[in-house]
Amino acid sequence: MAKQSAPQALAGIAPKLVEVTDQVLFGDVWERPGLSPRDRSLVTVSVLAALYRGEQLDHHLGVALDNGLSVAELSEAITHLAFYAGWPNAMSAITRLKSIADQRGV
Numbered sequence: 001m002a003k004q005s006a007p008q009a010l011a012g013i014a015p016k017l018v019e020v021t022d023q024v025l026f027g028d029v030w031e032r033p034g035l036s037p038r039d040r041s042l043v044t045v046s047v048l049a050a051l052y053r054g055e056q057l058d059h060h061l062g063v064a065l066d067n068g069l070s071v072a073e074l075s076e077a078i079t080h081l082a083f084y085a086g087w088p089n090a091m092s093a094i095t096r097l098k099s100i101a102d103q104r105g106v
Contacts, residue, residue, distance in 0.1 A: 004030065004063060041067040046077055049093035050085030057093060061100045071101045 006021035030040055041064035048057040064074060074097055082090030 037067040038064075038069055041069055042073075042077060045069075045074060045093075046081055049078055049089055050081055052089050052092065054092060054096060057096055058100065061097055062104075065100070065104065065106070071097065071106055 004026040006018040006026075008018065011018045030037065035043070041060065044060050045057065045064050048054075048060055061074065065071070075094065078090050078093045078097065081093075
């Protein structure tokens with residue numbers, strides 16, 4: 001799995017939130033054996049796109065690519081969720097995916 005961490009710049013204002021994010025979310029939940037990192041990324045990207053959480057979505061789209069999902073697979077997931085989570089959410093997510101794919105040259 002791609003190594004994840006809370007933004008350390010936030011540690012000065014919210015040290016406990018950064019600690020819990022790193023130790024519990026990324027150090028425990030993401031490491032559980034019930035789902036692969038790839039599957040966890042697919043779930044996470046889908047939920048963030050559905051809830052229109054763009055600030056977190058950018059990071060997790062990158063992690064999803066690092067965890068083995070392809071741009072085509074992410075595009076398909078976003079297209080699928082358009083019918084369940086709303087067209088504007090999907091269009092926003094696909095625009096973000098294109099930007100990240102372009103930045104990475106994939």
